[in-house]
Amino acid sequence: MHELQALFGGFQVALSWFNLLLMFAGITLGVIIGVLPGLGGANGVAILLPLTFSMAQEPGGQTSAIILLSCIYWGALFGGAITSILFNIPGEPWSVATTFDGYPLAQKGRAGTALTTSFTSSFVGALLAVLLITFLSPIVANFALRFGPPEFFAVYLLTFCAFVGMSKGSPFKTIASMMLGFALAAVGIDTVTGQLRLTFGFIALLKGFDFLIAVIGLFGIGEILLTIEEGLEFKGAKAKINVKVVIETWKELPRYWKTYLRSAAVGCMMGIVPGGATPASFMSYGIAKKMSRDGDKFGTGIVEGVLAPETAAHAAGTSALLPMITLGVPGSPTAAVLLGGLLIWGLQPGPLLFTEKADFVWGLIASMYLGNIAGLIVVLTCVPLFAAILRVPFAIIAPVILVICAIGAYTVHNDIFDVYLMVVFGVMGYIFKKLDYPLAPLVLALVLGDNAENGFRQSMLISQGDMRIFFSNGLVGGITVLSLILLFWPAISSLIDVARGRKAPPAAG
Amino acid sequence: MKSKLLSRGRLAVLAGAALTACLPALAWEPTKTVEFIVPAGTGGGADQMARLIQSIIAKHNLMKQPMVVINKSGGAGAEGFLDVKSAKGDGNKIIITLSNLFTTPLATGVPFNWKDLTPVEMMALDEFVLWVNAKTPYKTSKDYVEAAKKAGPGKMKMGGTGSKQEDQIITVNLQKQTGAKFTYIPFKGGGTVATQLVGGHIDSSVNNPIEAVSQWRAGNLRPLCVFDSKPMDYHQKITKDMAWSDIPTCKSQGVDVEYLMLRGIFMPGGVSQDMVDYYVGVLNKVRETPEWKQFMDNGAFNQTHMTGKAYRDWVADAEKRHEELMREAGFLHK
Numbered sequence: 152m153h154e155l156q157a158l159f160g161g162f163q164v165a166l167s168w169f170n171l172l173l174m175f176a177g178i179t180l181g182v183i184i185g186v187l188p189g190l191g192g193a194n195g196v197a198i199l200l201p202l203t204f205s206m207a208q209e210p211g212g213q214t215s216a217i218i219l220l221s222c223i224y225w226g227a228l229f230g231g232a233i234t235s236i237l238f239n240i241p242g243e244p245w246s247v248a249t250t251f252d253g254y255p256l257a258q259k260g261r262a263g264t265a266l267t268t269s270f271t272s273s274f275v276g277a278l279l280a281v282l283l284i285t286f287l288s289p290i291v292a293n294f295a296l297r298f299g300p301p302e303f304f305a306v307y308l309l310t311f312c313a314f315v316g317m318s319k320g321s322p323f324k325t326i327a328s329m330m331l332g333f334a335l336a337a338v339g340i341d342t343v344t345g346q347l348r349l350t351f352g353f354i355a356l357l358k359g360f361d362f363l364i365a366v367i368g369l370f371g372i373g374e375i376l377l378t379i380e381e382g383l384e385f386k387g388a389k390a391k392i393n394v395k396v397v398i399e400t401w402k403e404l405p406r407y408w409k410t411y412l413r414s415a416a417v418g419c420m421m422g423i424v425p426g427g428a429t430p431a432s433f434m435s436y437g438i439a440k441k442m443s444r445d446g447d448k449f450g451t452g453i454v455e456g457v458l459a460p461e462t463a464a465h466a467a468g469t470s471a472l473l474p475m476i477t478l479g480v481p482g483s484p485t486a487a488v489l490l491g492g493l494l495i496w497g498l499q500p501g502p503l504l505f506t507e508k509a510d511f512v513w514g515l516i517a518s519m520y521l522g523n524i525a526g527l528i529v530v531l532t533c534v535p536l537f538a539a540i541l542r543v544p545f546a547i548i549a550p551v552i553l554v555i556c557a558i559g560a561y562t563v564h565n566d567i568f569d570v571y572l573m574v575v576f577g578v579m580g581y582i583f584k585k586l587d588y589p590l591a592p593l594v595l596a597l598v599l600g601d602n603a604e605n606g607f608r609q610s611m612l613i614s615q616g617d618m619r620i621f622f623s624n625g626l627v628g629g630i631t632v633l634s635l636i637l638l639f640w641p642a643i644s645s646l647i648d649v650a651r652g653r654k655a656p657p658a659a660g
Numbered sequence: 661m662k663s664k665l666l667s668r669g670r671l672a673v674l675a676g677a678a679l680t681a682c683l684p685a686l687a688w689e690p691t692k693t694v695e696f697i698v699p700a701g702t703g704g705g706a707d708q709m710a711r712l713i714q715s716i717i718a719k720h721n722l723m724k725q726p727m728v729v730i731n732k733s734g735g736a737g738a739e740g741f742l743d744v745k746s747a748k749g750d751g752n753k754i755i756i757t758l759s760n761l762f763t764t765p766l767a768t769g770v771p772f773n774w775k776d777l778t779p780v781e782m783m784a785l786d787e788f789v790l791w792v793n794a795k796t797p798y799k800t801s802k803d804y805v806e807a808a809k810k811a812g813p814g815k816m817k818m819g820g821t822g823s824k825q826e827d828q829i830i831t832v833n834l835q836k837q838t839g840a841k842f843t844y845i846p847f848k849g850g851g852t853v854a855t856q857l858v859g860g861h862i863d864s865s866v867n868n869p870i871e872a873v874s875q876w877r878a879g880n881l882r883p884l885c886v887f888d889s890k891p892m893d894y895h896q897k898i899t900k901d902m903a904w905s906d907i908p909t910c911k912s913q914g915v916d917v918e919y920l921m922l923r924g925i926f927m928p929g930g931v932s933q934d935m936v937d938y939y940v941g942v943l944n945k946v947r948e949t950p951e952w953k954q955f956m957d958n959g960a961f962n963q964t965h966m967t968g969k970a971y972r973d974w975v976a977d978a979e980k981r982h983e984e985l986m987r988e989a990g991f992l993h994k
Contacts, residue, residue, distance in 0.1 A: 197702055197711070197729070204715035204951075299861030300845070340736045340768070342846055345823030345991070347735060347768050354742060357770065358734020478858075479874050480851045487703030490851070494870065495712050497954055501874020564739070565730055605848070612845050613817060613861070 154286050161513030164214050165521055173219040174518065178526045181226015185242050186234055188367045189559025192227030192243065193484040196220050200492050207496040214514035220492060221472070221515065222522045224485050225277070228428075228468045229530045232269040232461060233537055236262060238552055240371035244362055245428040245464035247594055248436040250370060252449065252456025259452050262538040263396035264403075270530045271404060272411070272458040276465035277523045279415040280422065284473050285516055288505070291423055291470075292477035298424050300613060301620045304606030305630035306421070307599050310430045312638040313437035314595055324588045332596025335360045336604075343608045355568045362598045364560045368573040369590055371556045373580020375549055384545045394535055400454075407455055410439050414459045418466025425474050425482025428467040429598050435463030441640055469519060476500055476512060688934035690725040690752050697755040699740030701733040704849060705786065705868060705959075709923055710756045712955055713783075716946050723942055725752075736760050736822065738770040745776040747928040751935035754780065759826040759921045761975075762982040767824040769993035774979060777926040779971045780936055781943045785920040785962040787892060788830055788866045789907060790884040791876075793857055801884040801913045804864065805838045813841035819853045819862035822846055824991040826921055827853075829982070830866045830887060832989040833917045857881060868921075869904065870959035885910035887919045894960050904960040920962055922978060924971070940967050 164170075184195035203216035231243030236253035249269060256265035283291060298306075315325070338349040339359025350356040378384075393399075414435040421431035439459035440449040449456045471482025472489070479500040481487035493500050498508060505512050540548070560573035583590055614620035622628040636643065696714060700706045710729050717723050732740035737760040744755045755777070765772050790801055798804040808816040820827025823846040831844050845862055847853050850871035857865045857872075858880045865872070866887070875881040877899055886892055886907045894904035910917050925943060927936060946952055947965065956963055966974055986992050 193702055197731075200711055201715040201718050205719050208951075296855065296859035299856060299859060339734060341823075342848055343823055345736065345767050345825065345828075345846070347770070350735075354738075354770075357742075358732075358739045474855075478851075478855050479871075480855045481703055484702065487701070487849075491703045491708045491711060494708055494958070495715060495955070497958060499874045499877075499958070502878035502880065503874060564732065564734065609845050609847070612843055615814065615843070 157509060157513045158285055158517060160510070161515075161517030162521075164211070164510055164514035165218060165517040170215055170218050170518070171521070171525075173215055174222050174522050174525045175529065177219045177222025178226040178229075178522065178529050181223040181228075182230035182233075182526075182530060183226075184223065185227035185230020185232075187559055187562075188234065188240055188242050188371065188556060189363055189562040191363070191484065192224050193488050194562065195223050195227060196485055196488045196492070199223065200488065200495070203492065204495065211510075213496050213498060213508075214511050214518075216492070216496065217489070217511070217515050218518040218522070220489055221518060222525070224468070224489070225519075225522045225526045226529075227485070228277075228465050229270060229273050229526050231464075232273070232457075233266065236265045236269060236457070237537065237541060238371065239374040240552065240556065241366050244366065244598060245432045245460075245468065247366055247370070247429070247591075247598075248432040248460035248464075249457055251436065251460075251591065252452055252454075255450070255452030256454070256457065257452075257541065261452070262541055263393060263534055264400045264454065265452075265457050266534045266537055267397050267400040267531065268404065268454050268457045269461045270527060270534070271401065272414075272461040273465035274523055274527045275411055276415050276418050276462035276467075277469045277519070279412075280419050280466040280469035281516065281519045281523070283419050283470060284519070288473055288477065292473060292502075295423050295425065295474050295478060295480075297626055300606050300609035301623065301627045302630065303424070303426070304603060304610055305621060305627050305634065306424060306426050307430065307603035307606060309630055309634040309637070310426075310434040310437075310599060311595065311603070312634040313434045313441070314591070315437075315638060325592050328583070328588050328590065329592035329596045332593035333600045335365070335593075336597050336600030342601075342605050343612075358564060360572070360597065361563050361569070362594070363563050364569045364573050365576050365597055366594060367556050367560050368576025369580035369583070369594065371552065372573060372577025373584060373590075375552060376577060376581040377584060378545065378549070396538075397531055397534060403454060404458070407458055410443065410455055410459055411462055413438060413442065414462035415466045418463035418468075419470045421463070422467035422470030422482050423473055425471050425480065425486075426467075427483055428464045428471065431467035432460035432464040433595055433599075436460045438637075441637065469523075472515075472519075476504055476515075477502060688751065688932065688938050690723065690938075692725060692752050694723065694725055694727045695753045696727055696729045697740045697744055697753065698729060698731045699733060699737030699755065699760060700731070700758060701849075702731050705870065706756050706758045706923070707731060708870075709783065709955075712951070713756075713943070713946055716949050716951050717942065719951070720945070720949060722945050735770060736764045736768065736825070738764050738768065738772065741765075741772045741777075742770070744926070744928050745772050749930040750928050751931050751938075753928055754939060755926050756783075757922055757924050757926055758786075759829075759982070761922065761926075762979050763825045763829070763986070763991075765993075766983060766986050767991050767993055774926070774975055776929050778929055778931050778936060779975055780925040780927055780939050780967070782922065782924040782964065782966040782971050782974065783943065783947070784923045784956060785964050786868050786923055787960060787962055788826070788887040788919050788921070789869060789872065790834075790887070790910065791854075791857060791865045791867055791872050791881045792863065792884060793860055794880055794882045795860075796863070796882075798882070798884065800908075801910055801915050804884055805840045805915065808840035808842060808863075809838075814843045816840070816842050816864065817845055817862040818842040819845045819847055819856050819865045821848070821850050821853060824986070824989075826919065827866050829985050829989065829991075830917060830919045832991075833919070833985060834915065836988070837916050854881065868959070869961075873898065873958075873960070883907045885913050885915065887917050888962065889918055892960050892962070894957065896957075920964075922975070923961070924975070 206212045207216040231246035234240045234242045235246040235249040239254040241247045253265045417435045418431045474480045475486045854872045892904040
């Protein structure tokens with residue numbers, strides 16, 4: 152049990168008063184950063200990076216520095232869900248899927264339950280991912296090496312297929328929304344040809360449509376417009392605030408252990424590959440909906456719909472640090488900044504870091520356990536407080552939200568044009584909801600469209616146009632087949648029912 | 661009474677005149693927070709260097725005003741360059757460049773040119789090394805080029821960062837000089853390229869030293885040659901038996917390709933010489949710090965350093981070379 156010994160060594164490094172203080176400071180800061188839309192974990196860590204520079208020059212200081220920065224990251228992972236649940240505004244890209252059930256739950260007056268579920272699931276996801284890193288890192292790190300362009304495309308295909316068909320509206324509207332998302336994702340520079348696309352000569356469109364700005368507008372501003380129309384108050388406002396909500400929710404959660412395991416597995420895979428926390432949350436939500444007995448109720452505000460994406464997002468966010476440490480490849484934008492930090496401090500992320508800087512690596516891993524426990528304590532104690540925000544009159548909170556959204560949109564690129572863009576997306580979000588078009592497919596296509604397209608075109612370059620590359624080995628073939636099964640799951644499951652002699656559900660309700 | 665007032669007024673005027681007379685003697689300093697623009701994403705090579713410079717300035721108190729690093733990576737960096745171009749005369753803004761200073765306007769036609777900016781200082785040049793997977797039998801660049809020729813056009817896959825940028829320009833130049841034909845696969849970042857090479861999804865890369873060094877040390881990658889006129893000046897052993905200086909130049913192996921990437925600092929156009937001198941002073945102090953030297957060692961940078969006319973001439977020459985190379989490759993915007 153070499154790992155356990157090393158891990159205890161790590162705890163010794165991480166468990167100093169100074170480091171514990173940094174942990175709580177980092178988590179608190181991270182939660183605030185996570186709550187503010189636009190100001191993502193990556194920005195937060197980047198802003199604090201220079202502060203850690205002097206710290207990292209001290210003996211043992213590199214561990215303290217990474218503890219501070221990684222705890223900001225954990226905090227942001229926890230915090231992103233808060234505004235998703237309370238106001239339907241995802242604080243971070245990976246909390247978009249949390250809005251699908253978190254916000255309806257809050258509207259039903261169960262904001263406390265939704266928050267507790269989200270935080271607890273985040274913790275469980277992270278814990279399972281850290282366990283994986285602790286005991287299986289050498290094996291798992293090499294697994295990531297098997298992912299070339301075709302494998303990446305297959306993973307994105309899997310995400311889309313897991314998600315397609317989950318909206319209840321007409322398939323035409325789903326496809327229209329998704330295609331619009333793909334079109335928006337294509338604007339800006341094209342990695343494969345190095346050319347600008349769909350900018351029509353407008354300088355402002357050079358950088359394309361940022362996912363965060365679209366999401367702040369579509370969800371946040373759109374929701375506020377709707378609320379203004381429907382009567383100036385929050386539906387969840389009359390919720391009873393119960394301090395025991397945490398305990399009560401915890402009693403309910405173990406029942407979903409299967410969803411936990413499945414979501415954590417999806418999250419870990421997406422973190423290690425590295426596909427990222429955002430696709431992981433979407434994929435996990437889609438799969439949970441297909442596999443759950445309550446599949447029909449997803450989207451109406453059920454606990455399982457919050458649990459699945461949050462577990463996966465946090466598992467992915469945590470395991471994304473593994474390829475960063477062992478391969479020097481960041482699994483998420485935040486990991487990319489952390490990686491830059493390691494290099495600036497004079498560390499060399501890569502296969503040898505585990506042996507050469509064992510103190511540092513195991514200190515970091517130990518801090519993942521401690522940091523997430525610290526994070527859980529910080530956020531859970533604040534659940535009643537967060538839920539109470541909904542009691543603030545709409546007339547006060549709505550302008551505050553608008554200002555925060557505008558600041559958030561501005562922060563993404565330090566560009567005032569993005570604020571106008573946010574308003575346009577807000578109106579679009581409102582129209583979408585009025586006309587009953589689903590927003591989720593658009594968002595999914597916008598966040599993954601570019602990567603999926605790159606994966607596909609890189610694969611085509613490699614195979615010189617031969618589609619068989621997507622079945623060329625067991626790994627890529629397996630993922631592709633799984634995607635196709637998921638895509639046709641409704642047809643397949645009714646076929647199974649027929650085969651079993653049960654009456655197939657009527658085709659049209 | 662009146663005369664007294666007058667004399668008082670006169671005194672004030674005199675004092676004022678004395679003050680203005682003193683001002684030119686005081687060197688210019690930033691008047692508010694300095695924005696350090698990075699025309700690339702967070703975590704990349706330019707971003708690392710910018711954040712290191714920011715860290716060193718903060719740690720050693722080299723500037724009175726604070727400095728913030730802002731990434732403007734849209735449109736292959738065009739977003740950042742256009743931002744600085746539009747800030748004409750603003751002394752509180754600087755930008756770090758990579759080769760996209762030349763390649764982005766040439767490949768996309770976005771209206772900017774280095775002449776819209778004021779060159780301040782060349783901090784270093786980044787090296788490019790030809791890498792292959794250590795499991796392959798190729799020991800020299802000659803072996804590899806021969807194998808590529810034998811395999812047939814387009815069979816060997818060269819991975820690189822972005823399209824119509826430095827990595828692909830080197831690849832095209834390599835093809836021109838050797839007659840071998842590669843399939844170029846563009847990825848989003850150098851770290852990804854190195855991992856794809858370790859995983860065997862591509863056959864070679866032209867990664868910068870810092871992007872590939874950890875995989876080299878772990879025995880997963882093998883350097884074949886460096887695209888510089890002389891071997892790198894770092895003699896400390898990186899692996900058991902090799903230092904950066906042991907990697908031969910590509911030219912010495914019969915592959916006559918040279919390419920170095922600018923890591924330099926610019927300001928907006930129309931700034932005064934005082935402003936430029938101020939930043940040259942600060943950056944020179946940055947270059948003296950042990951932290952900077954350590955960073956140069958880690959990344960095996962070519963520590964060529966230039967300011968003033970020499971730097972301006974170098975940039976003008978580099979632009980001309982990029983235009984030639986990109987015209988031959990058919991990468992110019994139509």
